Amino acid sequence: MSAINRLLSLARRPDGRLQASDFRFLEQRVPDLAAGEVLVRNTWLSIDPSIRIRLQARTPSGYMPPFEIGEPLVGLALGVVQESRHEDFAPGQTVSHMYGYRDYAVVRPGGSTIGGYGALAKVTENGFPLQWQLGPLGSSGLTAYAGLLAVANLQPSDTVWISAAAGAVGSIAAQLAKLRGAIVSGSAGSPAKVDYLRTTLGLDGAFDYHDGPVGDLLAAAAPEGIDLYFDSVGSDHLIAAIDQMRPGGRIAMCGALAEYDNHPATPMPSNLFQLVSKEITIKGFRAGSYSHLMQAMQDEVGTYLRDDSMEYSELVLHSLDKAPTALVAMVRGDNIGKTLCALEN
Numbered sequence: 417m418s419a420i421n422r423l424l425s426l427a428r429r430p431d432g433r434l435q436a437s438d439f440r441f442l443e444q445r446v447p448d449l450a451a452g453e454v455l456v457r458n459t460w461l462s463i464d465p466s467i468r469i470r471l472q473a474r475t476p477s478g479y480m481p482p483f484e485i486g487e488p489l490v491g492l493a494l495g496v497v498q499e500s501r502h503e504d505f506a507p508g509q510t511v512s513h514m515y516g517y518r519d520y521a522v523v524r525p526g527g528s529t530i531g532g533y534g535a536l537a538k539v540t541e542n543g544f545p546l547q548w549q550l551g552p553l554g555s556s557g558l559t560a561y562a563g564l565l566a567v568a569n570l571q572p573s574d575t576v577w578i579s580a581a582a583g584a585v586g587s588i589a590a591q592l593a594k595l596r597g598a599i600v601s602g603s604a605g606s607p608a609k610v611d612y613l614r615t616t617l618g619l620d621g622a623f624d625y626h627d628g629p630v631g632d633l634l635a636a637a638a639p640e641g642i643d644l645y646f647d648s649v650g651s652d653h654l655i656a657a658i659d660q661m662r663p664g665g666r667i668a669m670c671g672a673l674a675e676y677d678n679h680p681a682t683p684m685p686s687n688l689f690q691l692v693s694k695e696i697t698i699k700g701f702r703a704g705s706y707s708h709l710m711q712a713m714q715d716e717v718g719t720y721l722r723d724d725s726m727e728y729s730e731l732v733l734h735s736l737d738k739a740p741t742a743l744v745a746m747v748r749g750d751n752i753g754k755t756l757c758a759l760e761n
């Protein structure tokens with residue numbers, strides 16, 4: 417195929433706040449396929465905080481490696497098979513894979529994955545908009561489901577706090593916890609998001625973490641304490657959760673948003689002895705390790721979405737040109753729900 421492919425790459429390491437000018441596009445000819453390869457025209461890109469982590473010169477031990485300057489980014493994506501030299505894939509099929517941030521992807525089935533998912537797979541229609549398979553019925557849904565149920569052992573009697581609760585993962589986690597009977601508070605970064613948490617998602621409590629010390633805000637939202645904290649932020653949020661945790665509480669460590677875009681480093685917990693005194697369990701997790709729960713998640717979340725007991729929002733930017741803007745917007749918190757780029761090829 418002789419088409420020109422545009423691939424988004426890292427132009428320079430971000431210094432503090434991410435900017436669209438930290439990225440640049442490369443242009444390459446779409447290569448001829450080797451035996452066993454599949455050419456995919458990308459249609460949807462998942463815009464994820466994990467990219468921000470990988471823009472740093474070093475990533476945390478055990479995490480995916482940093483992107484090098486000039487290296488094309490990768491990320492979860494949906495697309496349509498254009499050409500195939502693999503017997504399991506045929507032109508016209510819709511697929512998911514991990515080579516987003518480009519117009520066309522040459523994919524070898526069964527190759528390496530992003531943290532356990534992202535291998536080339538056929539996507540079947542399920543009656544929902546296709547891109548939901550990158551959001552509530554895909555990695556965002558699985559992260560929420562695995563973190564709450566498999567990692568933190570959610571109980572209907574729990575009082576729960578979800579941070580970044582208006583985001584892709586947080587909004588699913590908050591509603592899932594509520595639908596399973598828990599009392600749920602959520603936090604987010606603007607009055608509009610707090611209103612969304614209270615009014616649209618129907619949470620029992622909600623606060624803007626800019627409105628004062630997070631510990632005070634959490635204590636006001638959940639004065640009797642919490643049993644479960646779903647942590648996407650780290651830093652002062654994690655410190656507050658430990659202080660407000662009831663004996664035997666559980667913390668699912670999903671992410672550390674406060675650390676990704678900040679310079680200098682954010683405060684770390686100095687109250688960890690409470691893990692001993694209150695017998696708190698804290699467990700980090702990667703959703704890719706819970707892929708076996710994907711079907712169960714899709715069944716449950718799909719039922720809630722179908723009967724309108726779960727709400728889903730998304731911020732969609734159009735065209736690959738907007739991918740840098742989409743990344744900046746998501747990190748800055750412009751999104752409610754999932755952030756996506758729709759490619760108009």
Ligand code: NAP
Binds near residue numbers: 672
């Ligand atoms: P998201 O929440 O939709 O978008 C990121 C959000 O981060 C923004 O909307 C912004 O919301 C918030 N934010 C930015 N800086 C912040 C800060 N300093 N303090 C608090 N909030 C801040 O993104 P997502 O895809 O759903 O991811 C949420 C979390 O899950 C991230 O930590 C991500 O790394 C993690 N994650 C983990 C896994 C896993 O396998 N463990 C998989 C997927 C995602 P506000 O306006 O509310 O600040």
